[in-house]
Amino acid sequence: MQLSDVMEINKDLIAASSTPIVLAILAEEDSYGYAILQRVREVSGGRMEWTDGMLYPVLHRLERLGHIEARWETAETGRRRKYYRITEQGEERLVEERRQWLAVDSTMRNIWNALSGSAIGGIVPEGAGQ
Amino acid sequence: MTAQGPAMSLEDQIDLWRSYLRRRQAIHQVDVEELEDHLREQIDVLVGADLSTDEAFLVAVKRIGSLDVLSREFAREHADRLWKQLVVAAPESAEATGVRRTDAVVAVGLAIAAAIAVKLPALFGLDLDDDAGFYARNASLFVLPFLTLYFVWKRRLDRQIARWLVLPFIAAGIFANVYPFVSEGSSEVLTALHLPIALWLAVGIAYAGSRWGEVSGRMDFIRFSGELFIYYVLIALGGGVLTGVMAVIFQAIGIDIERFFESWMLPCGAVGAVLVASWLVEAKQSVIENMAPVLTRLFTPMFAAMLLAFLGALVWTGRGIDIERDALIVFDLLLIVVLGLLLYSISARDQHAPAGPFDLLQVVLVVSALLANSVALWAIASRINDFGFTPNRTAALGVNVLLLVNLAWSAVLYVQFLRGRGTFASLEQWQTRYIPLYALWAAAIVVVFPPLFDYI
Numbered sequence: 142m143q144l145s146d147v148m149e150i151n152k153d154l155i156a157a158s159s160t161p162i163v164l165a166i167l168a169e170e171d172s173y174g175y176a177i178l179q180r181v182r183e184v185s186g187g188r189m190e191w192t193d194g195m196l197y198p199v200l201h202r203l204e205r206l207g208h209i210e211a212r213w214e215t216a217e218t219g220r221r222r223k224y225y226r227i228t229e230q231g232e233e234r235l236v237e238e239r240r241q242w243l244a245v246d247s248t249m250r251n252i253w254n255a256l257s258g259s260a261i262g263g264i265v266p267e268g269a270g271q
Numbered sequence: 272m273t274a275q276g277p278a279m280s281l282e283d284q285i286d287l288w289r290s291y292l293r294r295r296q297a298i299h300q301v302d303v304e305e306l307e308d309h310l311r312e313q314i315d316v317l318v319g320a321d322l323s324t325d326e327a328f329l330v331a332v333k334r335i336g337s338l339d340v341l342s343r344e345f346a347r348e349h350a351d352r353l354w355k356q357l358v359v360a361a362p363e364s365a366e367a368t369g370v371r372r373t374d375a376v377v378a379v380g381l382a383i384a385a386a387i388a389v390k391l392p393a394l395f396g397l398d399l400d401d402d403a404g405f406y407a408r409n410a411s412l413f414v415l416p417f418l419t420l421y422f423v424w425k426r427r428l429d430r431q432i433a434r435w436l437v438l439p440f441i442a443a444g445i446f447a448n449v450y451p452f453v454s455e456g457s458s459e460v461l462t463a464l465h466l467p468i469a470l471w472l473a474v475g476i477a478y479a480g481s482r483w484g485e486v487s488g489r490m491d492f493i494r495f496s497g498e499l500f501i502y503y504v505l506i507a508l509g510g511g512v513l514t515g516v517m518a519v520i521f522q523a524i525g526i527d528i529e530r531f532f533e534s535w536m537l538p539c540g541a542v543g544a545v546l547v548a549s550w551l552v553e554a555k556q557s558v559i560e561n562m563a564p565v566l567t568r569l570f571t572p573m574f575a576a577m578l579l580a581f582l583g584a585l586v587w588t589g590r591g592i593d594i595e596r597d598a599l600i601v602f603d604l605l606l607i608v609v610l611g612l613l614l615y616s617i618s619a620r621d622q623h624a625p626a627g628p629f630d631l632l633q634v635v636l637v638v639s640a641l642l643a644n645s646v647a648l649w650a651i652a653s654r655i656n657d658f659g660f661t662p663n664r665t666a667a668l669g670v671n672v673l674l675l676v677n678l679a680w681s682a683v684l685y686v687q688f689l690r691g692r693g694t695f696a697s698l699e700q701w702q703t704r705y706i707p708l709y710a711l712w713a714a715a716i717v718v719v720f721p722p723l724f725d726y727i
Binding site for chain 2: 173174193194195202204205211216218220222
């Protein structure tokens with residue numbers, strides 16, 4: 142992965158998608174900050190780049206809301222490390238997030254398809270949404 | 272490891288980075304540890320990819336992101352920390368100093384306006400002594416509109432909301448003055464006591480501004496109210512010393528200042544001090560560690576011990592509570608104090624901290640207060656027919672029920688939290704959602720009670 146390939150995704154989208162992404166990653170298995178970011182890079186094919194530090198306020202917010210739980214463990218390196226685990230409530234939230242995002246996703250697909258069927262021919266012009 | 276030139280070792284660099292991070296009030300020690308673990312793992316990975324430790328450190332630090340942005344994000348998530356940071360984090364530019372000066376000028380200006388407002392009725396022949404009832408009923412109207420105005424100005428509140436905020440004050444002015452109150456009767460006293468509570472909600476809406484809908488916004492308002500109370504008491508104490516000294520030295524030259532003190536200094540000082548204290552809370556909140564939580568920590572164990580002793584004595588001696596006519600008011604005060612202790616320990620608590628001994632103590636306090644209150648309520652309920660429903664007793668009963676419901680559900684939520692079944696946030700949410708109810712009940716007393724009880 143080259144850094145220059147990183148797509149600019151606008152901040153609002155990053156912020157909105159951070160909750161379902163983090164919850165989904167933790168639904169796979171318990172994890173900690175660095176590993177979560179690695180997983181985000183992996184599944185997004187490097188297209189989603191978060192500023193590393195910003196993950197932590199997101200984790201703390203989810204913890205406060207009771208969606209995830211934290212515990213400190215000593216990692217194999219001997220350092221203390223904070224692990225996060227999804228709670229039952231977090232799983233419910235994930236199902237709800239998934240439902241909403243699928244609705245957005247299918248709406249977008251339909252509108253893109255409708256556009257590509259028109260005279261514009263598959264290329265979405267700049268400012269098509271305006 | 273490549274040790275080239277005078278470069279610092281990796282550990283020194285990490286130490287330095289850690290100390291920068293620690294200076295941010297919004298980022299706590301545990302967060303620093305968590306971020307450091309992240310930094311070290313990133314460095315290990317980069318070193319594994321053949322970068323020198325220096326390069327790896329730089330890249331890893333850059334990836335974590337700007338400390339300013341990071342600490343702002345942390346502060347946004349942890350509003351309780353933001354509360355301490357509000358003033359300190361403000362950039363110390365010339366502009367900022369200017370802003371603070373304007374702030375002071377506006378606050379003092381409004382304090383003077385409130386002082387004028389309290390003296391204005393005197394022009395129309397209303398004397399502080401002879402028309403004490405008028406002044407008591409309208410006391411909040413001399414102060415709170417100005418305080419609300421201050422926050423409307425300070426928070427640059429939406430005009431739409433600001434316009435709505437005028438309504439409660441107009442309504443208050445009407446209800447405090449149109450009813451034909453019997454002089455110094457219960458209804459008049461109740462109105463004087465409850466109008467400020469009802470109007471305090473308007474102040475809160477102005478204070479929290481756009482954050483009124485959020486738990487953190489209302490929590491800040493609770494913190495503000497507590498700190499304001501403490502500052503006000505401090506100012507009042509100072510004022511007492513000032514007048515004492517003044518009286519003595521003027522007496523030495525044969526001048527009696529009592530009249531000046533009673534008709535000018537006391538009323539003007541009492542209303543002006545609210546504005547000045549509010550401004551101080553806003554400006555100085557981070558300079559002095561918040562006092563309300565400190566007092567809470569001190570007195571929670573003492574009140575818990577006192578209540579346990581009371582309950583123990585009740586069971587041991589088998590005595591019923593000797594219900595006098597106004598016993599309920601005493602128990603209302605008890606519940607108010609317990610609620611205050613609960614609120615301010617919630618407001619200062621780190622939400623993420625696991626349940627500890629202090630939490631257990633808090634539950635003991637709340638539950639024992641509930642028990643003591645139930646015993647009292649039971650005793651009163653059995654004799655309510657002898658006593659009858661006077662305005663005082665009805666108001667006291669309403670307050671008691673209102674607080675009882677709040678504390679009972681708080682106890683349930685707290686126990687759930689202690690047993691790991693619920694989050695601390697839900698307790699906070701319950702408390703903040705409850706706030707408008709106090710104001711509504713107070714408003715009901717002001718609006719409905721006087722006609723209901725024939726203005727006695």
